[in-house]
Amino acid sequence: MIFVTGGTGLIGSFLLRALRARGLPVRALHRGPVPAGAPAGVEWLAGDLLDTDLLRAALTPDVTHVFHCAGLVSYAPQDLELLQRVNVDGTAGVVDACLDRPGIRLAHVSSVAALGTPTAPGPQVVTEATIWDLGAAHPAYATSKYLGELEVWRGAAEGLSTVIVNPSVVLGPGDWHRSSTRLLRYAYDQHRFYTRGLVNFVDVRDVVAQLLALALDLPTMRDQRFILSAGALPLADFFQQAAVALGRRPPTVAVPDWAAEGIWRVEHVRALLTGARPLITRDTARAGRHPITYASARVQQATGLPFKPLSETIAWCAATLIKAAAAT
DSSP: OEEEESTTSHHHHHHHHHHHHTTOOEEEEESSOOOTTOOTTEEEEEOOTTOHHHHHHHSOTTOOEEEEOOOOOOOOGGGHHHHIIIIIIHHHHHHHHHHTSTTOEEEEEOOGGGGOOOOSSSOEEEOTTOOOOTTSOOOHHHHHHHHHHHHHHHHHHTTOEEEEEEEOEEEOSOOTTSTTHHHHHHHHTTOSEEEOOEEEEEEHHHHHHHHHIIIIIOTTOOSEEEEEOOEEEEHHHHHHHHHHHHTOOOOOEEEOHHHHHHHHHHHHHHHHHHOOOOSSOHHHHHTTOSOEEEOOHHHHHHHOOOOOOHHHHHHHHHHHHHHHHHHO
């Protein structure tokens, strides 16, 4: 039996399909309604990630692997406490539940954000060996993913077999209003403005393939982490490709850094006064300004699996989303 958290999210939903395609029995934790297109044969368990008793009950003696895909991605100041609870406390609960069942193998989905952001001038290449700078200022989301990883390393130190993956921005035809799929929605809505910057992307199908290879096919590969990224692309180029694939007009006006700095400050004040979520935050306004590339050679050497070209991923996402929109 395989237990999956975050089964209704982008990575989790594709992981469930892949696990069922292998004929494996799967149990998945969910909070909201189960999607209509969920794969058949999944044993759904309704509950909250923070319910430690539920997690322990979910890990019955026949569970051999846990894929921890649940997590919160947010840069809104309102979510500071929730980031801690979900990404840190939730991960700690999963680790503790696994430790209660000797022999379980845990695959944890982290983020490249947990590696930190180099601030040195000029292009930077980040690898798995990058050390988190404890003295630097980090976005709350990045800090929560880093602290979540520390919980997994704690489990490894106590004997838990673990593997961690650090995906960059994951692209897939998910919910228009959630996670990275909102980038595709932005292109579809034909907004005029974009911010300058370099963003690293990876196909959700590649994330799942690498996860399965590392967690199931390479059982001796333990207590290590791997960056999952197909490459970097200027945000302007991404929006150009996405808009063309979606049959829309791409954004054409670059927002200067000084303007972005002003906008996030105005949005911060608006959020404080109204309680609404800011459209742009300090962290999102500054994202991508440093030309950083996340190196994925290590995982490709370990698994032998290549990454799909970003152009292919964007075309696939666009075609799938257009088809889904036409069917509704």
